[in-house]
């Protein structure tokens with residue numbers, strides 16, 4: 285099928301992709317008075333996000349929560365969904381160093397360099413601001429010192445971006461902390477939040493709300509290409525690789541920029557164990573310098589209430605740019621469960637019995653936030669030739685920031701959109 289025709293009356297906007305990005309873009313467009321239709325190639329909405337109800341508890345296939353903000357609270361209250369905050373135990377977060385999980389992985393010297401960095405960020409911002417084209421490792425070594433770079437920055441980024449700090453762009457990731465602050469109202473609840481029955485419930489409630497407000501959903505409707513300038517604004521809310529395919533003929537420059545976005549493989553394994561981990565909290569990150577095979581583990585029982593129906597559930601993440609597991613995607617379920625057991629036993633000095641497991645394999649899940657993406661982004665961003673791209677590769681990877689970007693779409697479309 286080629287680009288769809290508008291539905292009757294009003295100012296139509298078409299969205300391709302009903303993942304989180306497409307759904308929240310529809311949410312703001314409808315609120316601004318546009319009439320929206322969404323084409324989704326799968327038989328369900330949600331894209332990467334889904335919650336499976338296994339016999340041992342809830343399994344998230346991608347995001348387990350999103351960082352709360354005034355935008356998130358507004359979204360949840362509008363669609364009439366209670367906000368599930370994290371448990372008290374989730375305040376404890378661990379980073380693995382020298383064979384054990386630690387709450388603070390730095391020595392006295394490393395801590396002093398972090399304090400010195402904070403002071404310079406307040407009083408001499410220009411000295412610590414990332415430079416164009418600077419990688420995360422170069423920037424962090426320069427402003428924080430080698431120890432904090434290896435054990436704080438690289439660990440944290442491994443958990444969020446699964447990227448390689450020696451290739452990731454410092455200005456894409458940290459640049460916004462050095463921009464003048466926008467006046468945003470503070471949320472009532474701080475930290476990560478989810479829906480009571482998991483992220484899949486957020487998707488379902490949002491879809492139901494959008495249907496009630498008149499959004500037309502076309503599921504199992506794959507758009508193959510955008511062959512000419514659309515007669516009304518079109519939002520492409522797919523992965524970067526799919527956007528490249530869609531725009532190949534019509535806008536080869538933008539398509540090439542999208543095709544240049546490297547996508548990283550991820551394997552997420554939710555396991556049920558009889559014994560609790562020795563360290564209990566939000567989770568533990570494994571910095572690349574420690575050469576562990578897992579990127580990190582989320583301790584589901586201690587993050588949100590009612591995640592496990594029996595025993596203890598953990599979500600182990602493997603893969604990313606510095607993947608330490610050969611043939612990760614080809615490994616059988618049995619081999620992957622064995623891998624989790626070995627990593628868990630080594631990290632927490634225990635002898636685990638894995639009772640059950642649910643494995644999600646994503647061959648190309650997350651965009652790699654490299655300095656090449658930094659160069660490609662100006663060609664990707666903005667409404668041009670009536671087409672706008674939104675998604676986790678257009679400057680912000682987390683759901684909370686995608687939501688903020690989606691909130692700006694109606695203004696962009698009102699100013700620059702064309703209807704013929």
Ligand SMILES: Cc1cc2nc3c(=O)[nH]c(=O)nc-3n(C[C@H](O)[C@H](O)[C@H](O)COP(=O)(O)OP(=O)(O)OC[C@H]3O[C@@H](n4cnc5c(N)ncnc54)[C@H](O)[C@@H]3O)c2cc1C
Pocket residue numbers: 300301302303304305306323324325326329330331332333345346347348349350351505506507508521522523526530550552646649650674675676681682683684
């Ligand atoms: C393991 C993992 C854990 C994560 N954890 C977190 C977390 O805790 N917090 C957080 O904020 N983020 C997290 N993320 C990131 C977050 O989940 C994703 O960035 C986000 O879900 C991406 O949503 P999207 O809508 O941009 O893309 P997608 O979910 O990929 O949706 C794109 C949609 O477009 C559809 N589509 C594609 N091509 C076409 C076509 N030609 N025609 C019609 N439809 C098409 C697809 O079928 C899909 O439904 C995680 C990601 C992973 C993989």
